[in-house]
Amino acid sequence: xxxxxxxxxxxxxxxxxxxxxxxxxxxxxxxxxxxxxxxxxxxxxxxxxxxxxxxxxxxxxxxxxxxxxxxxxxxxxxxxxxxxxxx
Numbered sequence: 396x397x398x399x400x401x402x403x404x405x406x407x408x409x410x411x412x413x414x415x416x417x418x419x420x421x422x423x424x425x426x427x428x429x430x431x432x433x434x435x436x437x438x439x440x441x442x443x444x445x446x447x448x449x450x451x452x453x454x455x456x457x458x459x460x461x462x463x464x465x466x467x468x469x470x471x472x473x474x475x476x477x478x479x480x481x482x
Contacts, residue, residue, distance in 0.1 A: 400481050413464050413465055414464070414465040415453065415462040415463070415464060415465070416462060416463050416464070416465050416468060417460055417461075418432075418460075418461065419464055421463050421468055424468050424472065425468065425471075425472065432447075435447045436449065438452075439482075446471055446474055446475075447461050447471055448464065448467035448468055448470075448471050449463075450462060450463050451463075
């Protein structure tokens with residue numbers, strides 16, 4: 396019981412857990428179309444943005460959905476919104 400209590404207490408004071416976001420949620424956050432977003436992720440595209448967060452798969456299958464960490468998407472938006480980003 397003491398171990399369980401210690402685990403519960405450590406979770407209560409832990410920082411918020413990050414969330415995995417699927418593509419529709421990412422597009423809502425970033426405010427661009429699907430093709431524009433994927434162009435920013437493609438190094439061969441003229442609109443490639445190396446600062447854009449890369450997706451990862453939720454499972455080993457090629458059919459597993461791609462997701463992005465919410466914190467990485469938010470950090471990307473903050474960088475894009477900063478005045479120094481376009482200088």
